[in-house]
Amino acid sequence: MAAVALYAFEVVARYLFDAPTTWSGEAVQYALAILIFCALPDVTRRAAHVAIDIVPEALPDRMRTMIDRLNNGVATLTTGIAAWIVAGESLRQFEKGLMTNAANPIPRWWITALIALGLASAALHFLRHAMERRG
Secondary structure (H helix, E strand, C coil): HHHHHHHHHHHHHHHCCCCCCCCCHHHHHHHHHHHHHHHHHHHHHHHCCCCCCCHHHHHHHHHHHHHHHHHHHHHHHHHHHHHHHHHHHHHHHHHHCCCEEEEEEEEEHHHHHHHHHHHHHHHHHHHHHHHCCCC
């Protein structure tokens, strides 16, 4: 809601008052990144992500369970590796004191760290799904 409110504020300020801001567009971009990667773990926890399951649904229960575990295992590895890479980049940004390329720069590392945290948490949820007993 904050991103929508900031975007609406920018439109009103720019077109109604002819006073565009230099910061609201940047704030919306940061809010969207934070929103996506903070929501990712909950979506993964609830297994509410997009899944094309035509083939698994047509298989016997045992095969479907094996495919689900394989898929969740691959997803665990993928998101875990991505979290590791992004966390390393966040540390590099922190050590170098890198700022965003914007009219109002802020430290890059904290946004990147939230992305790494979201990916790592999603990896844990994928691992939990891969290991849970069914039926």
